[in-house]
Amino acid sequence: MCLAIPGQVLSIDASGTLAREGSVAFAGVTKRISLAFVPDAAIGDFVIVHAGFAIARLDQDEAARTLAMLEAVPPEARA
Amino acid sequence: MRYVDEFRDPDAARRVADAIAATVTRAWTIMEICGGQTHAIVRYGIDRMLPGMLSLVHGPGCPVCVTPPGIIDAACAIASRPEVTLCTFGDMLRVPGHEQSLLAARTGGADVRMVYSPLDAVELARENPEREVVFLAIGFETTAPTSAMAVLQAERKGLANFSLLSSHVLVPPAMRQLLGDPTNRVQGFLAAGHVCAVAGYRDYHAIARQFRIPIVVTGFEPLDILQGILLCVRQLEENRADVENQYRRAVRHDGNRTARAAVGQVFEVQGQAWRGMGRIEDSGLALRSRFARFDAFKRFPEVRVPTERQTPCISGEVLRGVRKPDECPMFGKLCTPEHPLGATMVSSEGACAAYYRYRRAPEAA
């Protein structure tokens, strides 16, 4: 139910606080999604989508940092 | 960056699992709160990659599972009225109430529809002014903003035929309830990333301090979960009880302010019954009086929400992490996804359904 999946904003078609929406591409499908809760999301950004709403904009730098931490895990533990 | 495959790399997973094994020196019990994480853990066999001293127990974070049967009864009663179209998420249709499920009510002639978004229900109301459209709204902090937006849109469109049957629940009060229970075994939490994407994790500092328990906000991909576990066991081994954020790409400390503002505008906090867990103070959301005309409880005042009756289903214990699904005598015998006795066997995020799907073959102990 809290299932939420990443998708990429392809277009932003309507604006206004309540009505902001656009199309978001997921693996294979494109859906109309409310962007009302991600006022800062721009075309090309990835967002997390739940029940027809983008609930968070994904931060690429933070994602890269998390992957780098995973990459660095942890030489001392393997010794 | 596609935000999926990068976080499923099996070599990295092995490495993090090794690091966990190298860190753990004694027995620890960690609970993943969210059913989505439970599903991923069982599906990818993450629990089987971990050292034997570390146990993962599954938490109450499945909104479908914790919706009390009395709400299903109320929804069925409302749906049975000839003028009503009742909408809800697909997962809810097969959840048993005391008498029947919404799917059975539909077979019996009720107009019950599955929607993907609460806005679809608003749209149905706009297209069908002669119908009373009721949306059975369930879900955690993640979902509450979508219900709030449905009410705000209905108000803006001046719809007189849309209402919300709200059974939303909030996570932190349930964490406190679990930790306050004398039988509690949980020593660390993986907090639910998507709940925190909306709500933030400000509320968790006080819980970590009061109960001296590490809390790691964690994502849903296998590498997220493994990293969340690693951060959590490091804290346990170092005798720390901090709040950490593993899921930084999606979660900010204050969550999503726009979404939170919508929830605060439409809802107020109230006590709420959880299936199998009883009533938890301040753990639910009711429509504010300004939105009373969109409140299905007010629109259909004759409809009652009966209190939960005893059944042989032990999902209350499963949801509190006290027992695992395969310890239930009904599991896979009298209770299957086709004939579920409890909600945890229905929802794709329910622990019983995850075990049924991925763990049914009996394994040598």
Ligand code: SF4
């Ligand atoms: S297996 Fe079925 S009866 Fe047993 S706890 Fe799970 S849902 Fe309830």
